[in-house]
Amino acid sequence: MKDSERKISVCPKCGRTYTDRPALSRTDNETLICPDCGTREALESIGVSEKECDDIIAIIHRHYDSEN
Numbered sequence: 840m841k842d843s844e845r846k847i848s849v850c851p852k853c854g855r856t857y858t859d860r861p862a863l864s865r866t867d868n869e870t871l872i873c874p875d876c877g878t879r880e881a882l883e884s885i886g887v888s889e890k891e892c893d894d895i896i897a898i899i900h901r902h903y904d905s906e907n
């Protein structure tokens with residue numbers, strides 16, 4: 840898959856635009872959401888608090904930012 844072919848999508852959950860592969864929302868199993876919201880839903884489903892979700896997502900972003 841070429842990077843230039845990546846589409847820009849709008850996440851219906853947080854309203855942000857993203858170009859990464861979308862995640863499937865766990866709430867209805869058909870809505871496509873951004874990877875951050877997908878991560879958040881997965882974490883919340885195993886009992887991770889909102890604050891911890893924020894921390895984990897921040898760490899993920901730091902990891903990807905250092906790779907790019």
Ligand SMILES: [Zn+2]
Binds near residue numbers: 850
């Ligand atoms: Zn989102």
